[in-house]
Amino acid sequence: MITITAQAYRELAGYCVSKLPVEACGLLSGREGIAETCWPITNREESPTAFTMDEAELDMVLEEIERSGEELVGMFHSHPTAAAKPSPFDKEHIVFPCSYLILSLASGRPRLRSYKPQEGELIPERITIIYDK
Numbered sequence: 001m002i003t004i005t006a007q008a009y010r011e012l013a014g015y016c017v018s019k020l021p022v023e024a025c026g027l028l029s030g031r032e033g034i035a036e037t038c039w040p041i042t043n044r045e046e047s048p049t050a051f052t053m054d055e056a057e058l059d060m061v062l063e064e065i066e067r068s069g070e071e072l073v074g075m076f077h078s079h080p081t082a083a084a085k086p087s088p089f090d091k092e093h094i095v096f097p098c099s100y101l102i103l104s105l106a107s108g109r110p111r112l113r114s115y116k117p118q119e120g121e122l123i124p125e126r127i128t129i130i131y132d133k
Contacts, residue, residue: 001125001128002099002125002126002127003034003127004035004129004130005030005129006129006130007036008028009112011038011040012028016076016103016110017105017110019078021081022043022045022046022048022080023045023050024051024103025043025053025075025077026040026075026077027039027072027074027076028075028076028099028101029070030070030071030073031070033073034073035073036070039061039065041058042057043077049082072098073099074098075095075098075099075101076100076101076102076103077090077103078102078103078104078105079102079103079105080106081105082106083104084103085102086102086115086122090122091120091121099115099125100116101114
């Protein structure tokens with residue numbers, strides 16, 4: 001299960017919508033396993049069907065997460081025209097031992113799903129959004 005603050009969810013969704021028609025991507029960090037901070041990262045692919053995080057930005061964000069005393073909780077990207085299900089590309093590029101969140105924008109209403117890496121697969125996990133943090 002992943003827990004995310006309502007503020008972090010709003011920032012994630014807003015960023016993904018702002019990047020249409022291309023996929024957006026980034027990281028989520030926080031304390032005690034709660035995703036509190038959304039870190040947008042440039043998609044070098046500029047594609048509606050693929051993403052590659054800008055390496056310099058990724059390194060900078062990971063350093064800032066460590067410096068702030070937070071921990072990496074999740075990685076996110078959007079699917080502008082597809083369901084919030086991992087693609088073969090997504091499964092092949094599991095890099096971090098954290099939750100993988102996918103925000104589908106295909107239906108006009110954002111739909112967020114989360115997956116946990118397990119033995120090379122991405123297994124669905126529950127998302128809890130907290131509103132009082």
